[in-house]
Amino acid sequence: MPVSMEELVRLCKARGFVYPSAEIYGGFRSTYDYGPLGVLMARNVKDAWWRSMVQLRREVVGLDAAVLSSPRIWEASGHLKNFTDPLVDCLSCKQRWRADELPLAPKRPAPGAPEPAEEMVPTCPNCRGQDFTDARPFNLMFKTFVGPLEDEGAVAYLRPETAQGHFVNFANVLQSEHLVPPFGTAQIGKSFRNEITPGNFVFRTREFEQMELEYYVPPADASRWFDYWCSERFDWYVRYGIPREMLRLRHHAEEELSHYSAATVDVEFAFPWGWGELEGIANRTDYDLKAHAAASGQVLEYFDSATGQRYVPYVIEPAAGVARAMMAFLIAGYTTDEVAGEQRTSLRLHPRIAPYQVAVLPLSKKENLSSFALEVLAVLQPVVMCDYDDTRSIGRRYRRQDEIGTPLCVTVDFDSLEDKAVTIRDRDSTQQERVPVDRLVEAVTSRLAW
Ligand SMILES: [Zn+2]
Structure with missing residues (x-):
């Protein structure tokens, strides 16, 4: 049964994923705070993105530009006029x-x-x-003032997208990294848009976190790379646990395109209220580099020393939202089934996305058992993110771990003190297996299949 928005919002708050911001003051206009599990999950979403966009690639490097920067950026990019x-x-x-x-x-x-x-x-x-x-x-840009004077000369804007931070550093990156198109810069960071009507929980908020790649390609290859990134990004969501039938690629019609875009495709997800955008892949052409070159008077080109040619690369931009991806993973993972005659709710999150990979659960709080369980925890903590829970009955603790998506529970019982072994329980199958503690790290990492 698909999860309703009411249930998703309830679960997010009750389990510490997402809280309404400033709740003790009655909340604040569609803003949200991430709780203990939300920060873990958001971090994992970003790590999974960074892994596939930067770590597993040779031609993509990282970047982290300022949120507050020169207003000339927004003049050149067209945001002051068109956004x-x-x-x-x-x-x-x-x-x-x-x-x-x-x-x-x-x-x-x-x-x-x-x-x-x-x-x-x-x-x-x-x-x-x-x-x-x-x-x-x-x-839609938030206006503020830099320095002690609130006059026109001090006006600055909170960035409405991370993209421009890439473009203004194009020459810097080329100079320090000796890259040859196709190459890219990847950035994760907050952006701000004064949306008139935010809504649908964390789907549309005025402050949000983006994961953007700007991929510089020879103009003649732009449409091929555009297609490549559309399928690559679609597959990323599938790889991390979203069923294909809950995703689709939607091509923007001509009149929908942003002022800089030659083509845009959205990766959309079947949210409880209908299809909604997770990510946009845009062919930004040479619009941005040319605009910044014209406005700054700097040369923003690639010089191919082999052919002696200079050109302004086209930019293919896959731009995703952290909160939207989180929502999609939570909705797709939400499962109800029956275990031993009892109804249970679980989040079938990919192990790289789940807040905790392992929960260590001593069967009782007895002193000698606790100290052994803490030793087991110390073995696992350097390898994976662990929860440790010694309250309530073991059945209720399993239910809690299922509901927050923890793939594996490691139970320490009184036999463990004798045989130096523990029981691993799998979230989805609920099957259990006894494993010696000195082989625990290997057993856990092989089950998590990273
Ligand atoms: Zn009215």
Whole structure:
């Protein structure tokens, strides 16, 4: 049975994945805090991304650019001018909405008017009103001031995407790394957009974390690399546990494309409310490098010493969101089944994504058992992230570990003191096996299949 949003939000809060931010003050406008399990999982999502984008590649290097930087970046990139949403106010209740996201409903006739035609018009989700102000462009960048003076000369913006931090460092990276196209820079970091209507839990928030690759290619090869990254990124989600049938690639129509993009494909996931974007893969062409070259007066080109040719590479950009990926893994992993006649909920998370890989569970709190269990914990901690739990009955502790997605439980019982062995229990099959402690690391890592 697929998980509902209500249940997902409940589980995230109860188990310490995601809390509403500033809850003791009544919350704060669609912002969220990550709890003990949420930080572990988010870190694992980012590590899995970094592993496939940087560690397992020869031609991609890392980067971490500043969140606050020169406003000239946003002038050159077009964000100051173009990064807007159409904003309207409802004339009845004064709520603000994105004009292009208003739901449609049958037009209500004016009092005394004849029978209405079957016309559908934008309708306020709050009060059902159908009269709005004209749409006006609303820039999504958060404005702030750098230094002690709050004047126009001190204006800066929180970055709305990590991408521009790559482009302004293009020449630096080329100089320090001697890379030959195709090559890429990878970056994980926070971005900020003053969304008019955030929503759907952590799906759309004003502060969010991006995982972006900018992949520089010879212009003639751009469409081939675009296709490559579309399938590569689709497969990444499958590799980490999302069934293919819950994913699709959606090509943007011409009128949907951003001002810099020649082609965009979204990797979409079947969220409880419908298909939603996990990641966008865009062919940004040479738009950004040329714009920054023109605005800065610097040369942003690749010089091929073999052929003596200079050119501005095209950029293929796979850009993913950490929170959206987390949500998708949680939703896809959520499983209910029956174990020994009892209903159980489990999260079938990939071992690299699960917050904990192993839980060490001593059968009782008795002194001699605890000290042996802590020795077992010390053997595993350098290798994997471990939980340690000695409260309540063993059955309830298994249920808890199933519900937070821990792939393996290691149980220490009184026989362990004699035979120096422990029991490994598998989350999905619930099968158990006795393993000597001196072979435990090997047994655990082989079961986690990394
Ligand atoms: Zn209204």
